[in-house]
Amino acid sequence: MRISELVERTGVPLPTLKFYVREGLLRGRATAPNQAVYDEEHVERVRLIGALTGAAAMSLAQVRTVLDVLDEGADPVTAMGRAVATMTPVTGHSSTNAGEARRMGIRVPDDYPAVGQLDAAVAAVQAAGLPWDDEIAARYVAPLRQMAAAELVPVADMDRGDAVAYAVLGTALYEPVILALRRLLHAELVIGGDAPKET
Amino acid sequence: MRISELVERTGVPLPTLKFYVREGLLRGRATAPNQAVYDEEHVERVRLIGALTGAAAMSLAQVRTVLDVLDEGADPVTAMGRAVATMTPVTGHSSTNAGEARRMGIRVPDDYPAVGQLDAAVAAVQAAGLPWDDEIAARYVAPLRQMAAAELVPVADMDRGDAVAYAVLGTALYEPVILALRRLLHAELVIGGDAPKET
Numbered sequence: 001m002r003i004s005e006l007v008e009r010t011g012v013p014l015p016t017l018k019f020y021v022r023e024g025l026l027r028g029r030a031t032a033p034n035q036a037v038y039d040e041e042h043v044e045r046v047r048l049i050g051a052l053t054g055a056a057a058m059s060l061a062q063v064r065t066v067l068d069v070l071d072e073g074a075d076p077v078t079a080m081g082r083a084v085a086t087m088t089p090v091t092g093h094s095s096t097n098a099g100e101a102r103r104m105g106i107r108v109p110d111d112y113p114a115v116g117q118l119d120a121a122v123a124a125v126q127a128a129g130l131p132w133d134d135e136i137a138a139r140y141v142a143p144l145r146q147m148a149a150a151e152l153v154p155v156a157d158m159d160r161g162d163a164v165a166y167a168v169l170g171t172a173l174y175e176p177v178i179l180a181l182r183r184l185l186h187a188e189l190v191i192g193g194d195a196p197k198e199t
Numbered sequence: 200m201r202i203s204e205l206v207e208r209t210g211v212p213l214p215t216l217k218f219y220v221r222e223g224l225l226r227g228r229a230t231a232p233n234q235a236v237y238d239e240e241h242v243e244r245v246r247l248i249g250a251l252t253g254a255a256a257m258s259l260a261q262v263r264t265v266l267d268v269l270d271e272g273a274d275p276v277t278a279m280g281r282a283v284a285t286m287t288p289v290t291g292h293s294s295t296n297a298g299e300a301r302r303m304g305i306r307v308p309d310d311y312p313a314v315g316q317l318d319a320a321v322a323a324v325q326a327a328g329l330p331w332d333d334e335i336a337a338r339y340v341a342p343l344r345q346m347a348a349a350e351l352v353p354v355a356d357m358d359r360g361d362a363v364a365y366a367v368l369g370t371a372l373y374e375p376v377i378l379a380l381r382r383l384l385h386a387e388l389v390i391g392g393d394a395p396k397e398t
Contacts, residue, residue, distance in 0.1 A: 044328065047326055047327070047328070048326075048327050048328070050326060051323040051324075051326040051327035052323075052327070054319075054322075054323055054326070076389055077386060077389050077390055080382075080385060080386060080389065081386070084382045084386075087378075101383055106380075106383050106384065106387050107387050107390070107391070108383055108386045108387050108390065112383065112386050113382075114379045114380075114382035114383045114386065115383065117375065117378075117379040117382070118376065118379035118380060118383060120253075120375070121372075121375035121376040121378075121379050122376060123253075124250040124251075124253055124372055124375065125250075125372045125373065125376060127246055127247075127249060127250040127253070128246065128247050128250035128251070128368050128372050129243065129246070129247070130365070130368055130369060130372055130373075131353075139346060139349040139350065140346060140373070140376060140377060140380055141380060141384075142345075143342035143343065143345045143346040144342065144346075144377065144380050144381050144384055145384050146341075146342045147338060147339060147342040147343075147381065148381055148384035148385050148388055149388060150338040151338065151385070152385065152388050152389070154330075155389075166329070167385070167389070169327050169329055170329060171381075171382060171385065173320075173323055173324045173327050173329055174324065174329075174339070175378055175381075176316065176319075176320035176323065177317065177320040177321060177324060177339060178339060178343065178377070178378075178381070179286075179316075179320075179374055179377075179378075180313045180316040180317035180320050181305075181317060181339055181340060181343050182343050182346065182347055182370075182374075182377070183279075183283045183312075183313035183316070183370060184300055184305050184307055184311070184313045184314065184317060185305065185340075185343055185344050185347035186279060186347050186350070186351065186366070186370065187276060187279060187280065187283075187307045187311055187313065188305050188306050188307050189347055189348060189351050190275055190276050190279065190351070190354075190366070191276055191306070191307065192306070
């Protein structure tokens, strides 16, 4: 199909699609200089870019990294690692001591990007005067381990390409769901009567 | 103490502190035009701003909202709601149908900010072609309800001011911890053998 049909199919305006092409996020099959045709895969890619830049609130640089990872066909751990490294919380802090992950007994290589992200996140918690100790860590690790295991169940039935796509996109796109749900559940609990009484 | 001592106590450079003052994030007690003194509360506030702009990766506008909420002495639900409204995932999407929260039986007012955040997040999941149904929603809600309840246990023993601070800062600062932990636990599970085999 021509780019004009891609506009109709996706509902994304022509200038935006041309912007994607210019930025290298969308590549049609060239039929002549300055002419390209598109197919169903491009329809899906345009929807994906919309999801990543929309509710997932990714920058263009982050979207490019995620698309590159998907296109590369790396193994799932490498793909997840590269995608994770580009995602928020990206901090100015960097940490190489792998302190928290190791203390909690989470078995991942020390250079996995989320190792430093966890240390930086815990450092911020402590810097703000909020509590952090083994008991509090366990409050998070136990339910998250349960969640992570449930999320990975479908991967067993996927081929490698689908598993990578699910791992990379799932990391990015379920995160806002998780944060919104936790915020809602806090509000529900506080409204429900667990709030401190007026003093 | 003078601002120079605040530099020593916090390790934050003078130009940064002056920037905070200019931006209205830090207000000393004025002793003369262009002269102010600071106390222990300001030391804490400078550390807090560092935590929020550092690992929590908040913009200056977000930090200002959080500090305003803390200073206002609103009730915890209002305070949490205002803080939540300014936090990522902030999306271009807005939704007023409260569809997902209501479908899941989460009892919060329809105009609570995270209601629209959840709908937008779910819309992005679906737009990217990732699965979303009641069974998948339950995978997230059950562990997150357990986590949220554990997080609110300490609030029962706090006075109102502390409860508001804990609710607002806890929402912001434990989020990066949660995301980093989930990413680590995925990697651990995939490395541990739940990854699809080479095909």
